[in-house]
Amino acid sequence: MPRASAPLTLRNRLILSIVAIVVLLTVVIGTVSVVALRGSLMRQLDDDLASATGRAVAAASVGGSSGRPSLSPDSDALGAPRQAPGTFTAVLVGDVVQQAFTVTESGELEDPLTDEITSALATVPDAGGPVTVSLGSDLGGYRVEAVPVTLTSRSGGTVSSGYLVVGLPTDSVTQTVAGMIASIAFVTLLGLVVAILIAYAVVRRALRPLERLSDTALRVAELPLDRGEVALAERVDEQDTDTRTEVGRVGASLNHMLGHVAAALEARQQSENKVRQFVADASHELRTPLASVRGYAELTRRMGTGLPDDVVYAMGRIESESLRMTSLVEDLLLLARLDEGRDIVVADVDLTRVVLDAVNDAGVADPAHDVDVVLPDEPVVVPGDAMRLHQIVANLLTNSRTHTPEGTPVHVALGVDEVARRAVVTVSDEGPGIDPAVLPVLFERFARADSSRSRKAGSTGLGLAIVEAVAHAHGGDVAVSSSPDGAAFTVRLPLTVPPAPAPASPPAAAA
Secondary structure, three states: OOOOOOOOOHHHHHHHHHHHHHHHHHHHHHHHHHHHHHHHHHHHHHHHHHHHHHHHHHHHEOOOOOOOOEEOOOOHHHHOOOOOOOOEEEEEEOOEEEEEEEEOOOOOEEOOOOHHHHHHHOOOHHHOOOEEEEOOOOOOEEEEEEEEEEEEOOOOOEEEEEEEEEEEEOHHHHHHHHHHHHHHHHHHHHHHHHHHHHHHHHHHHHHHHHHHHHHHHHHHHOOOOOOOOOOOOOOOOHHHOOOOOHHHHHHHHHHHHHHHHHHHHHHHHHHHHHHHHHHHHHHHHHHHHHHHHHHHHHHHHHOOOOOOHHHHHHHHHHHHHHHHHHHHHHHHHHHHHHHOOOOOOOEEEEHHHHHHHHHHHHHHHOOOOOEEEEOOOOOOEEEEOHHHHHHHHHHHHHHHHHOOOOOOOEEEEEEEEOOOOEEEEEEEEOOOOOOOOOHHHOEEOOOOOOHHHOOOOOOOOOHHHHHHHHHHHOOOEEEEEEEOOEEEEEEEEEOOOOOOOOOOOOOEEOO
16 A cells, blocks of 8 residues: 655645745736736837838838838848848848848848748738747847838839838847846745745744643643542643634633543542542451451351251351452452552562462462472562562462463563663463453453453452552552463562652552
8 A cells, every 4th residue: 555645734734835825926926027028128129110110111212102112122222321230121022032131230231131031021921010030040039020112123113012021139128038037036036935934933933822732732641640649730821822812712722621621530539539448448347247257157167066067068158258258358458558558568578589489379279280480590689568579479370370271381480670670570371361352451450351261260350450559559560461372461670669659549450
């Protein structure tokens, strides 16, 4: 496919439009000026031609009748003085030129007659007035006029009817018009350069308010408005909100819209804060009754002597589900604390030991999965909370075991990115991968991978959300990649103490 050309910007379109108008006006004015000048010069030349013709007729006339001058074709009077240099005079009888000469700069007569001149003069009588012809390369263009005359010999006998042809060179007109065209072309070129410079300056100044509006909109677009507490203080400058101008109306409308967005974000944040507070309070309050339920269920199960089997089974199920619900409450409480920027105790943590412990725990919890680990030769020490960092690796291993078939190899690797000064923990598996439709929401709370991950048991959907929240609380991040050959989660943690974290926003996904 042919590559589409980049569209012209508004600035370039305005500059091109202004320049095109200037060029068009210059060309029109120049054309009209050249045509008017040439017409005026030709009229002046025709007047001079009429005077030269009158002088020639008066000098060579020997009388006449029927209103026609009578000339002697062999008279020397045709070359009489008072004609301007370059004046052409000829006597034409039919298609034959009987006499022709031009006046030189020194006032002498010169016979220029050629076949080309004879051919050119043959059409002059039919013109009925002054006409421009070419008299060959030596003479060039001439403005000529033919006057009907009666040709008589010196003895007075009538010879025939003919034409006296008088012409003046058009060099003066041609040179003047050419000079005019050259001047107009130079002025047009100079005006074009000046027009481009002025148009660029004017358009740039006129579009500067639009650029400021665009910069404001771009800064707003780069804000993380989808999460966390956002103070939307960006506004269009007051100088760009004058409603008497088009740009001012756009700026005022943008400010009005940003005000609505800011109000909506504040309302959203208040709602989220209420939900977080409710979750934290509810989770905290549920811990005690859940502990009681679990304790009484365990006590009843252990004292189950004499109880029916179905009652013992029911007590076991109550104990199991209370444990599961306790785990969910603990996860919710942890996320609520992380949202508030709490529950992180920073100290030097040997990440190598954390990874090894988590791998060993996973091997004991699920021997059906083969978990291997690759560690660097030197210990990797990061600032953070050892228990929470252990939870990151444990949750990723649990996610891999839960969503892959039995016997699927799981690989854990720990390394150091010396350039970025970050520790890198990677947990990958050789399972069926993650549905691409799930990837964008994988770290959101209560999100679940689809059935293609072969989920064997139920999960809270908070595991990966906790991984992301803990990583962010440590100044790090987590990423995921997936293919039909498996999924890989990569956690990057800084090797130096991160800045104090702001209250975290709700994480983006979970599996």
